[in-house]
Amino acid sequence: MSYSVGQVAGFAGITVRTLHHYDEIGLLSPGGRSGAGHRRYDDGDLDRLQRILFYRELGFPLDEVAVLLDDPRTDPREHLRRQHALLTGRIDRLQQMARAVEHAMEAKKMGINLTPEEKFEVFGDFDPDEHAEEAERRWGGTDAYRESARRTASYTKEDWQRIQALSDDLNRRFAALLDSGAAADSERAMDLAEEHRDWINGSYYFCTYEIHTCLGEMYVADERFTAFYEAVRPGLAVFVRDAILANAVRQV
Numbered sequence: 222m223s224y225s226v227g228q229v230a231g232f233a234g235i236t237v238r239t240l241h242h243y244d245e246i247g248l249l250s251p252g253g254r255s256g257a258g259h260r261r262y263d264d265g266d267l268d269r270l271q272r273i274l275f276y277r278e279l280g281f282p283l284d285e286v287a288v289l290l291d292d293p294r295t296d297p298r299e300h301l302r303r304q305h306a307l308l309t310g311r312i313d314r315l316q317q318m319a320r321a322v323e324h325a326m327e328a329k330k331m332g333i334n335l336t337p338e339e340k341f342e343v344f345g346d347f348d349p350d351e352h353a354e355e356a357e358r359r360w361g362g363t364d365a366y367r368e369s370a371r372r373t374a375s376y377t378k379e380d381w382q383r384i385q386a387l388s389d390d391l392n393r394r395f396a397a398l399l400d401s402g403a404a405a406d407s408e409r410a411m412d413l414a415e416e417h418r419d420w421i422n423g424s425y426y427f428c429t430y431e432i433h434t435c436l437g438e439m440y441v442a443d444e445r446f447t448a449f450y451e452a453v454r455p456g457l458a459v460f461v462r463d464a465i466l467a468n469a470v471r472q473v
Contacts, residue, residue, distance in 0.1 A: 223253055223261040233270055238402040248287050249273060275304045277463075279311065280470040282406050314431075365426040372425065384424045391417050395461055396454035405463030414461070414468035430469040437465035 230237045243249035244260065249270055251260040262270075269290065276286040289303075376384075391413065398410055414433075421428040421436075428436075440446045440458045450458035 223263050224267070225255075226251070226260045226262070229262045229267065229270065232267070233274060235274070236402070239404070242402070242404070243270075243273070243283075246283065246287075248283060248290075272304075277406070279304065279307050280406070280463075280466045282467070282471075283404065365428075365432070368427065369425040384420075387420050387424070391420060392450070392453045392457070395464070396457055399454060399457060399460045405460050406467035410460075410464040411468040411471055414464040417461075417465070418468070430472050433465055434469045437462035 224232070226237050226240050230240055240249070240260075244251065249266065252263040252266050253261040255261055272290060273286055276289060277283075281289070394413055395410075398407075398413065403409055418428050418430070418433045421433070440450060441462045447458045450461060
């Protein structure tokens with residue numbers, strides 16, 4: 222039995238453009254063509270796609286995925302064993318980071334001394350004080366919280382407008398990249414993720430790659446952050462998370 226590119230995209234939860242890209246770079250070429258020349262994928266192609274997506278989720282660049290999958294010494298069961306070990310290791314690391322930084326912090330709300338009118342002018346409908354008590358309860362004992370509170374306490378309305386403008390610009394460029402069909406582990410996406418980390422460094426606290434990765438996970442796991450990114454562009458929360466993870470892996 223064979224499947225069209227649209228059917229496979231639906232099965233896998235990816236775009237047709239992504240499948241076309243995989244074909245163009247030789248990572249996943251369909252096993253056949255229809256009489257009209259359209260791509261047709263068989264069960265073996267779907268198995269390979271599943272392994273590709275597993276490695277992508279683990280942060281492997283596409284060129285490394287190709288090397289892993291085309292290694293003649295490795296059979297499909299070995300791929301599953303390797304992916305299970307990598308996933309288990311990743312879960313352990315994330316749990317350690319979560320315990321260390323209490324699910325990480327997006328210190329966007331501490332020490333904000335603005336009038337209600339100024340808050341609306343800077344942040345729109347988002348009330349930065351709404352989660353202040355929660356932030357202090359969860360992260361108040363960390364060095365990052367103290368650094369952020371110290372720095373933001375002196376920020377003026379103009380400082381917050383500048384920080385918010387930088388954030389909006391980053392989000393617009395992330396959305397544009399996603400619209401262009403660029404992969405989350407592309408150089409442009411990873412460079413933008415590094416700019417995002419630099420924005421946190423410059424605005425709030427020193428953001429290590431471990432903290433940045435944990436923030437990316439929070440953008441997907443925490444419905445408040447997911448809703449924020451999805452309002453900018455559907456699918457953006459996952460795209461930003463994946464770009465942050467790919468950038469952290471690149472640094473290693």
